[in-house]
Amino acid sequence: MYRKVLTPNFVSVLVFxxxxxxxxxxxxxxxxxxxxxxxxxxxxxxxxxTGSVRFPEEYPDRQKLTITKDQAVCGAFQYSELFVVSEENxxxxxxxxxxxxxxGKKPEAGMATLxxxxxxxxxxxxxxxxxxxxxxxxxDGLLHNVHGYLESLDPQSTVFNKAQPKxxxxxxxxxxxxxxxxxxCDVHSHMSAYIAVMAHPFYDVTDADGRFTITNVRxxxxxxxxxHEELGTLEKTVTVTSGKTAEITFDILPGE
Amino acid sequence: MKRFxxxxxxxxxxxxxxxxxxxxxxxxxxxxPQEAFLNSEIVATYQCTSCHTVTERGGxxxxxxxxxxxxxxxxxxxxxxxxxxxxRPGTKMPNFDFNPQQLETVVGYLRSMKKDLQTExxxxxNIDLAQKGELLFKEYDCSACHRMGSEGRFxxxxxxxxxxxxxxxxxxxxxxxxxxxxxxxxxxxFHIPEKGIAALTAYLHTQQGQAxxxxxxxxxxxxFFLGNTDHKRGELVFKRFACWSCHGEAxxxxxxxxxxxxxxxxxxxKKTAQNYKKNELLARLKNKTLPKxxxxxxxxxxxxxxxxxxxxxxxxxxxxxAYLESFAPxxxxxxxx
Numbered sequence: 383m384y385r386k387v388l389t390p391n392f393v394s395v396l397v398f399x400x401x402x403x404x405x406x407x408x409x410x411x412x413x414x415x416x417x418x419x420x421x422x423x424x425x426x427x428x429x430x431x432t433g434s435v436r437f438p439e440e441y442p443d444r445q446k447l448t449i450t451k452d453q454a455v456c457g458a459f460q461y462s463e464l465f466v467v468s469e470e471n472x473x474x475x476x477x478x479x480x481x482x483x484x485x486g487k488k489p490e491a492g493m494a495t496l497x498x499x500x501x502x503x504x505x506x507x508x509x510x511x512x513x514x515x516x517x518x519x520x521x522d523g524l525l526h527n528v529h530g531y532l533e534s535l536d537p538q539s540t541v542f543n544k545a546q547p548k549x550x551x552x553x554x555x556x557x558x559x560x561x562x563x564x565x566x567c568d569v570h571s572h573m574s575a576y577i578a579v580m581a582h583p584f585y586d587v588t589d590a591d592g593r594f595t596i597t598n599v600r601x602x603x604x605x606x607x608x609x610h611e612e613l614g615t616l617e618k619t620v621t622v623t624s625g626k627t628a629e630i631t632f633d634i635l636p637g638e
Numbered sequence: 639m640k641r642f643x644x645x646x647x648x649x650x651x652x653x654x655x656x657x658x659x660x661x662x663x664x665x666x667x668x669x670x671p672q673e674a675f676l677n678s679e680i681v682a683t684y685q686c687t688s689c690h691t692v693t694e695r696g697g698x699x700x701x702x703x704x705x706x707x708x709x710x711x712x713x714x715x716x717x718x719x720x721x722x723x724x725x726r727p728g729t730k731m732p733n734f735d736f737n738p739q740q741l742e743t744v745v746g747y748l749r750s751m752k753k754d755l756q757t758e759x760x761x762x763x764n765i766d767l768a769q770k771g772e773l774l775f776k777e778y779d780c781s782a783c784h785r786m787g788s789e790g791r792f793x794x795x796x797x798x799x800x801x802x803x804x805x806x807x808x809x810x811x812x813x814x815x816x817x818x819x820x821x822x823x824x825x826x827x828f829h830i831p832e833k834g835i836a837a838l839t840a841y842l843h844t845q846q847g848q849a850x851x852x853x854x855x856x857x858x859x860x861x862f863f864l865g866n867t868d869h870k871r872g873e874l875v876f877k878r879f880a881c882w883s884c885h886g887e888a889x890x891x892x893x894x895x896x897x898x899x900x901x902x903x904x905x906x907x908k909k910t911a912q913n914y915k916k917n918e919l920l921a922r923l924k925n926k927t928l929p930k931x932x933x934x935x936x937x938x939x940x941x942x943x944x945x946x947x948x949x950x951x952x953x954x955x956x957x958x959x960a961y962l963e964s965f966a967p968x969x970x971x972x973x974x975x
Contacts (some may be wrong), residue, residue: 498952
């Protein structure tokens with residue numbers, strides 16, 4: 383009796399431990415890979431640029447996307463990732479903020495993940511160093527195709543278009559050109575994702591509060607660019623001083 | 639017990655009979671290569687029917703495959719399946735990474751999915767030329783790729799209004815040998831006999847929107863007037879008249895332009911409303927616009943924008959203009975400071 387109860391528990395604890403170890407290891411190596419600067423630059427003591435992208439008092443509601451195909455897996459609708467706005471501070475998620483024309487140690491390319499979960503790309507927006515190997519996961523148990531474009535959804539901008547049939551849980555794709563990759567699934571036309579591929583280490587993607595932080599920036603004057611899939615780009619200039627934090631805000635206004 | 643047994647035999651007999659009846663009068667695809675393909679392991683694994691229709695089942699993204707064997711040969715099929723982007727850059731068809739053995743299997747199925755074409759029989763019928771053309775249109779399964787009214791796919795141009803935008807002479811030259819006319823076209827040579835081409839051309843040339851069925855027209859009108867903004871209605875005009883078949887989806891351009899040098903694309907319509915005054919643009923749309931010939935010694939450019947003045951009324955033109963206006967860069971309700 384005692385053994386019967388204990389054995390599965392023991393196994394699951396073991397499995398849990400292994401998972402924890404693996405995840406911890408991955409995140410540690412991940413941190414190492416994405417650490418943008420080498421030690422000498424840290425000694426120079428760079429500055430930090432931080433801030434937010436935000437809507438005014440009035441902001442758009444989260445849109446609903448109607449789904450007409452494979453509803454058993456995808457559901458009847460999904461919430462759009464286009465405008466994900468914080469109720470507290472009206473910050474906008476999924477904006478790529480980067481320094482334009484910055485020179486820094488070329489970031490070491492590692493791995494990144496694009497998951498297809500219930501016919502939705504996760505994450506919707508991310509930024510990675512150039513040369514990153516993207517692991518594209520499919521646990522939906524149905525056919526997706528991963529149609530990658532560079533800079534626009536014009537068919538002529540296609541970089542690759544790979545099928546990911548239901549049995550193929552993982553495919554790999556190297557992102558070897560700097561710029562913004564657009565992802566679409568032609569089987570499920572509501573799916574979209576964006577990956578900003580960076581040639582330098584000075585970038586961030588805004589979090590759920592619309593905040594970003596770029597660290598270890600050599601003192602000087604810079605142009606900071608915010609990019610959003612629908613709003614396009616906005617540039618601002620900022621001066622970074624050694625050991626200090628410069629704060630900037632990108633404001634969104636009603637159109638026209 | 640005896641009674642039970644006889645009842646059972648009767649029941650068995652009846653189900654058997656019902657089954658055979660069903661077998662005789664039911665699914666016309668039963669036992670065909672198309673059905674074999676549908677039931678194949680390839681389709682079960684790779685879900686080709688997510689995008690392709692076979693025997694009336696499947697998605698609407700790619701061409702209908704019922705008669706793929708009539709229009710593509712092994713060499714083409716292998717080249718296509720091995721790397722679709724190489725054959726048609728930008729295509730929605732992904733690379734499935736088939737190994738040589740799988741490739742052979744898939745091509746085997748596709749090759750067998752064909753029809754014994756009754757071209758001569760149709761041409762020998764005692765009906766008028768355009769009617770023969772209509773039958774040939776079905777016989778060659780043109781709607782596998784082309785839209786006609788509410789039928790067919792959107793792989794090639796929408797043909798609902800073809801009669802008002804192409805000359806008969808052009809259609810004849812085109813149908814004779816599409817890749818000969820335009821080497822990078824996706825449309826294969828169907829090797830249609832001369833008389834068949836004449837019939838198809840006669841049929842196509844009569845197509846000026848009437849393939850949109852009555853109910854579709856009505857649905858269109860209802861959508862048109864019920865609570866839509868000008869530019870939303872304009873979008874319906876744009877779709878209904880298949881403007882996209884030359885100017886790209888949502889006026890995005892990107893369609894190859896055979897009037898020009900081989901790699902020239904149709905310009906996007908994004909700046910139309912900025913570059914033309916309203917009157918100027920509407921005048922252009924109402925009358926047939928012939929593009930300027932770059933080389934006067936060459937034959938006249940084959941593509942032109944039809945005279946929509948005969949097909950649209952004033953309010954439709956206004957809405958179309960509103961739609962073109964909406965292409966101006968700032969589409970979002972929101973903008974950066």
